[in-house]
Amino acid sequence: AVRDGLNRIPYIYTVCRQESTALGDDAPKRSVIVLSEFVGCSPSLSGAIRVNPWSVESVAEAMSSALRMSDAEQRLRHEKHYKYVSTHDVAYWARSFDQDLQRACKDHFSRRHWGIGFGMSFKVVALGPNFRRLSVEHIVPSFRKTENRLILLDYDGTVMPESSIDKAPSSEVISVLNRLCEDPKNRVFIVSGRGKDELSTWFAPCEKLGIAAEHGYFTRWSKESPWETCGLVADFDWKKTAEPVMRLYTEATDGSYIEHKESALVWHHDEADPDFGSCQAKELLDHLESVLANEPVVVKRGQHIVEVNPQGISKGVVVESLLSSMVRGGKAPDFVLCIGDDRSDEDMFESIVCPANGRVKLPATSEVFACTVGKKPSMAKYYLDDTVDVIKMLQGLANAPSQQRPWPVQLRVTFEGTL
Incomplete structure (x- = not known):
């Protein structure tokens, strides 16, 4: 299939190859699967050869590789697939769903719930009873x-x-x-x-x-x-790497700007279009984390900002x-x-x-x-x-005074007696 949601054929093929008696019960089982990367089961079968079905050259190369693959590698790929298919059956997914549901609903009735926001930004927040x-x-x-x-x-x-x-x-x-x-x-x-x-x-x-x-x-x-x-230790050489990346996103995002601090660089997008600014901030965060992976810094996303500052x-x-x-x-x-x-x-x-x-x-x-x-x-x-x-x-x-002032003592005076 070029593009498919739920496709069980690779699973069925794996089980059939395992249960086949044509080669004898004791014969080693082997199989190779060439799979479209757009099929829903593609992430589950890690031993498959994934291809872009729209590329004729890549499909041809994958089929050629599968046909020329050694028996030992075919057995390893088959064992990996069969282990996954045999353990992740309907009962497994039912238990997994039930456990996730119970975990999500744990202490559900003891929490306080508030509706926050309007329109598309509306959400229900569940908070602890002591909050x-x-x-x-x-x-x-x-x-x-x-x-x-x-x-x-x-x-x-x-x-x-x-x-x-x-x-x-x-x-x-x-x-x-x-x-x-x-x-x-x-x-x-x-x-x-x-x-x-x-x-x-x-x-x-x-x-x-x-x-x-x-x-x-x-x-x-x-x-x-x-x-x-x-x-x-004041080592800020990482700024030479981070600033050009931020400058690219500033030029592409109207209303954004870079703030230079002694210890940090901050990219602001509070004046940009909310949706586009948020999307750009997410991309910038991923970009900075990639280029600064070996630097002693932390990349954080805050309220309308992406900030890079030293670790610690x-x-x-x-x-x-x-x-x-x-x-x-x-x-x-x-x-x-x-x-x-x-x-x-x-x-x-x-x-x-x-x-x-x-x-x-x-x-x-x-x-x-x-x-x-x-x-x-x-x-x-x-x-x-x-x-x-x-x-x-x-x-x-x-x-509030530091100490509550004592109340004035009220004296009650009476004159009793006979003249």
Whole structure:
């Protein structure tokens, strides 16, 4: 067949050759199959000679190769086919389907389900029963009773809306961050993939705010502190290979551009056509992974971006470093709040939700709140709907006193007795 969906003839042929008694029961069984690469069973028969049926030359060469093939090789190919056909019968596929169905429906009724999106983008998301919205009333009591707090905030999509044209933080964001930083019990960090110069300029009014830029490649604890770099060897020769590839896709994709960072290269397509930009991003990801396979880098796809950065750089690594520094300084955090919205933030969530997997162990009594922005599968146990909710949450923490003031004692005075 030139093109076929379900074609059982190669399977039947293999079984017939195995069960044939013409050569005797003890005679070795052998067979060769020349198969169109467009037939549905082609991926299942790895010993077949696959051909493009539209190419007369390739079909002729395949038939000639099959006729001249040695008996030993024919036996090996036949044994491989018969082993697959005999083990993958109807009962096998029925069991496989049943197991997949049970696995997909496991804990189905204990999960919460939400419909997200409209039209062709509509989808139903099933999340764990403990995944819930983080309210100010729930987090404030833990905030009040703790002494060493660490607050970790992503920037884009968390405190700044993705749809915003002006990416600089608003006066409201600057104000609430300053109020949180004024409390000596708080350590507040912006953990972002953006460059350090850009973040330094935007958050210049925040004297005590910590910043981890370029996914943690650069870190500083306050405005007056020097920038620290991670301990990786600074070898960026891979940029000479990655940049020309990105430039090709930039020229072919209207609305895309390349961002140059000190430690990374980022291809943005947020202003391109959504469908075409997404398709180009997938192709670029595959292309970069191929040409950079032997380089010490990681190619990642994020929210409207494809990014190449050195191995060993992630938000999870920098969070572990911050926690380690606080523990060494005798101020192990007893309250950790981490808020983010995309895939890169999952590393942060994992480092605080599953500390056993990392190198830093938080005190057993620590209050940990990992919160994602939007209802979606995540390592986080809490969610907030959007950036507006995030700002309201931070304002609630800034307004919360460190300790609840005791209620004034009401004295009850009575005059009893007889005159």
